[in-house]
Amino acid sequence: xxxxxxxxxxxxxxxxxxxxxxxxxxxxxxxxxxxxxxxxxxxxxxxxxxxxxxxxxxxxxxxxxxxxxxxxxxxxxxxxxxxxxxxxxxxxxxxxxxxxxxxxxxxxxxxxxxxxxxxxxxxxxxxxxxxxxxxxxxxxxxxxxxxxxxxxxxxxxxxxxxxxxxxxxxxxxxxxxxxxxxxxxxxxxxxxxxxxxxxxxxxxxxxxxxxxxxxxxxxxxxxxxxxxxxxxxxxxxxxxxxxxxxxxxxxxxxxxxxxxxxxxxxxxxxxxxxxxxxxxxxxxxxxxxxxxxxxxxxxxxxxxxxxxxxxxxxxxxxxxx
Amino acid sequence: xxxxxxxxxxxxxxxxxxxxxxxxxxxxxxxxxxxxxxxxxxxxxxxxxxxxxxxxxxxxxxxxxxxxxxxxxxxxxxxxxxxxxxxxxxxxxxxxxxxxxxxxxxxxxxxxxxxxxxxxxxxxxxxxxxxxxxxxxxxxxxxxxxxxxxxxxxxxxxxxxxxxxxxxxxxxxxxxxxxxxxxxxxxxxxxxxxxxxxxxxxxxxxxxxxxxxxxxxxxxxxxxxxxxxxxxxxxxxxxxxxxxxxxxxxxxxxxxxxxxxxxxxxxxxxxxxxxxxxxxxxxxxxxxxxxxxxxxxxxxxxxxxxxxxxxxxxxxxxxxx
Numbered sequence: 001x002x003x004x005x006x007x008x009x010x011x012x013x014x015x016x017x018x019x020x021x022x023x024x025x026x027x028x029x030x031x032x033x034x035x036x037x038x039x040x041x042x043x044x045x046x047x048x049x050x051x052x053x054x055x056x057x058x059x060x061x062x063x064x065x066x067x068x069x070x071x072x073x074x075x076x077x078x079x080x081x082x083x084x085x086x087x088x089x090x091x092x093x094x095x096x097x098x099x100x101x102x103x104x105x106x107x108x109x110x111x112x113x114x115x116x117x118x119x120x121x122x123x124x125x126x127x128x129x130x131x132x133x134x135x136x137x138x139x140x141x142x143x144x145x146x147x148x149x150x151x152x153x154x155x156x157x158x159x160x161x162x163x164x165x166x167x168x169x170x171x172x173x174x175x176x177x178x179x180x181x182x183x184x185x186x187x188x189x190x191x192x193x194x195x196x197x198x199x200x201x202x203x204x205x206x207x208x209x210x211x212x213x214x215x216x217x218x219x220x221x222x223x224x225x226x227x228x229x230x231x232x233x234x235x236x237x238x239x240x241x242x243x244x245x246x247x248x249x250x251x252x253x254x255x256x257x258x259x260x261x262x263x264x265x266x267x268x269x270x271x272x273x274x275x276x277x278x279x280x281x282x283x284x285x286x287x288x289x290x291x292x293x294x295x296x297x298x299x300x301x302x303x304x305x306x307x308x309x310x311x312x313x314x315x316x317x318x319x320x321x
Numbered sequence: 322x323x324x325x326x327x328x329x330x331x332x333x334x335x336x337x338x339x340x341x342x343x344x345x346x347x348x349x350x351x352x353x354x355x356x357x358x359x360x361x362x363x364x365x366x367x368x369x370x371x372x373x374x375x376x377x378x379x380x381x382x383x384x385x386x387x388x389x390x391x392x393x394x395x396x397x398x399x400x401x402x403x404x405x406x407x408x409x410x411x412x413x414x415x416x417x418x419x420x421x422x423x424x425x426x427x428x429x430x431x432x433x434x435x436x437x438x439x440x441x442x443x444x445x446x447x448x449x450x451x452x453x454x455x456x457x458x459x460x461x462x463x464x465x466x467x468x469x470x471x472x473x474x475x476x477x478x479x480x481x482x483x484x485x486x487x488x489x490x491x492x493x494x495x496x497x498x499x500x501x502x503x504x505x506x507x508x509x510x511x512x513x514x515x516x517x518x519x520x521x522x523x524x525x526x527x528x529x530x531x532x533x534x535x536x537x538x539x540x541x542x543x544x545x546x547x548x549x550x551x552x553x554x555x556x557x558x559x560x561x562x563x564x565x566x567x568x569x570x571x572x573x574x575x576x577x578x579x580x581x582x583x584x585x586x587x588x589x590x591x592x593x594x595x596x597x598x599x600x601x602x603x604x605x606x607x608x609x610x611x612x613x614x615x616x617x618x619x620x621x622x623x624x625x626x627x628x629x630x631x632x633x634x635x636x637x638x639x640x641x642x
Contacts (some may be wrong), residue, residue: 003641123542143464144476152543155465155476157497157506158606162542176478185478185506187639188631221444221483222473230571250551252573285479308640310509315636318508319629320324 002308008170009193012116012136013095014069016040019183019300020139020172022197023073023097024147025049025282026271029207030058032200032296034065039297044097048075049268052083059091069094071116075148076101089113100148103133111136120174122150122159124166131167138167139195142175146198146284149175149226149233157189164190178286180306187307196303198284203296209274212281215239219287228262230255237281241266323629329491330514333437333457334416335390337361340504340621341460341493343518344394344418345468346370346603347592350528351379353521353617355386360618365418369396370589373404380412390415392437396469397422410434421469424454432457441495443471443480445487452488459488460516463496467519467605470547470554478510485511499607501627508628517624519605524617530595533602536560540608549583551576558602562587 004010009018021028021036023044033043045062047055055072062070072093074084077100085106088096096110099120107117111134119130120139130138140163142156143149154162156175164171173186174195183194201208202217219237226235227245230253236242248261262280270279294302325331330339342349342357344365354364366383368376376393383391393414395405398421406427409417417431420441428438432455440451441460451459461484463477464470475483477496485492494507495516504515522529523538540558547556548566551574557563569582583601591600615623 001641002639004639006638125542142476142478144479153546154542154606154609155463155497156478157463157476157503158465158609161500161502162610176476179482181482181510182478184509184635187635188505188509189502221446221475225474250573252571285475288475288479289483311635311640314505314508314632315640317327318323318325319632319636320322 002304007192009137009172012170013042013071015042017300017304018172018193019303020044020193020195021200021296022174022195023047023071024197024201026268027201027206027208028073030062030065031207032203032205033058033070034062035203035205035296036200036300037062037066037068037070039300040068041300042095043070044073044095045070046073047084048073048078049272050084052080052087055084056087056091059087059093063091071095071097073097073099075099076105081106085110088115097139099139103130103135107133107135118172121163123152123154124162127163127166131169135169137170137172137193138163139172139174140191141195142173143226144285145175146224146235146287147282149235151229151233153226153233156186160186160189160191175284176286178284178289180303180308181310182286183303183307184310196299198286199290199299200296201283202290202293203299204293205296208271211274211276212271212279213293215276215281216283216287217290217292219283221288223288224283224285228258231258231262234280234282235284237283237287239270239279239281240277241270241280323625328513330458330493333491334363334392336363338621338625339493339514340624341365341514341516342521342617343495343516344368344392345518345522347589348522348527348529349394351383351386352528353524353526354379354391355383356524356526356617357521357621358383358387358389358391360621361389362621363416364391365394365416366391367394368405369394369399370593371405373401373408376405377408377412380408380414384412392416392418394418394420396420397424397426402427406431409436418460420460424451424456428454428456439493442484444473444475445483448484448487452490456490458491458493458514459484460493460495461512462516463494464547465606466496467545467556467608468603470556472550472554474547474554477507481507481510481512496605497607499605499610501624501629502631503607504624504628505631517620519607520611520620521617522604523611523614524620525614526617529592532595532597533592533600534614536597536602537604537608538611538613540604542609544609545604545606549579552579552583555601555603556605558604558608560591560600560602561598562591562601
């Protein structure tokens, strides 16, 4: 049987299992977050695609749907950040994950209201900054992850141990984790928790459009690629819009030309409204492994069972009695 | 204490530990290969940078330096392949790793001479082809790896379990493995062995130029990137030549322009002759983790010790008594 009494991530968030559901734009509403929290993990509402009033509604509905801890993810480069943080504080959300910005800006303020703050990083440099800002933990997110990603392209296999050696706060691995095998691999690398994104898109509870979910479970190996490196690197599912970007990049399109090609609201159009031709479809490389839509609670259970079985098998095979 | 009696890779090669040293161009001569084999792993001579007569010399010196099994790596797109294979058969080399080509071409012939054949793949598609060609094992090499790499950019964390589910022959993970933590992560993903490249460049035994070795141990995070995707994708250390390629690619250089920029013999110039400005420096992403030059035998021992300690710690922490 698995036990997580020694695990700092579980203690930090007051949860049962060190499995965090990524707060993804257009996917992670109150239904997904409450389902994961009810299953003993940590559900995160993805505020990156929400107006302040929408976030407020999701927080209230999440609280009504679970008595367990849950959190909110906020990309710090969004213009609405101050208004979003005000709501989070007022609604007494216990946990905030921040990403894509400077962790020194809001960590202290949030913590002064009793909120645990975790920052998402793609390098040891940013991990050090997060630790110095007083963050309670970091998410080390590798090149495999869906959506926006680091410029250095460091994969989870390389990034996790580097971050682990850089900071003393707990490390949560993200990017490339959709199974209990991958969760155990992350723990072997020094992580004390995992943040799972793509796999939780493939649930009935995710607010993503059904057509997008279907495209994710049908994605083949090599079905995603990190693009738009002249703007902000983002991992996209290969659809007609992707190939438009690829053609432009192959011809040497400038930053301005790529900005114009990207335009606005393509992520919402693709992932929330299901426009698979023209939409921007952000998803992780592990989409190649995922073959079905399953309830979030089943995914949590499956990760734990595989983690346990694999650890038992490795111990039995390789540690002499 | 560690035991590998259950491990199919150890049995296949008749070695003590499932640690394989990658057969890298301009690095893996008889000195490195015999050192790794003498330490209980499997050393591979990298024939990709050798004329047939040079390979013959390295095989004979390797045999004089070790009584343990060793092998040769051959990239199958090289023009000298038939001559190289003739020497391998004549010299009774027991193990051949093939890469970058069709495994159906030579596998049966080599096996008919009692040689074990392993093919290096970057996708489940190529893994299936290798298994159908009768290969004895596959190396699943992820995006993190140095040098030539797959077009799908699948990282080891994602690739290893996909390949593991595709074939029944043993899977050896490569790319991003320089420590016992990463070795254990690979095993958690279903690998039964690891192929370590970059870490073994950082040894006195590697035939790489001292200036190149120094550049590898000084490489920072983000110090390598996969480039030349319009030709054959290759992971390069960021040096002045790299930035020339990057600038050309950003401007939309064609395949022909990139071929001209690359020219000939840049890999030898950089890695063997130590021309760090104009040479092509192929190395893996894990170079960011490596801080010193160490004897190959010490590296084998360190990998095993960390693998064991980490597996013991994870079992003690997470498996309830």
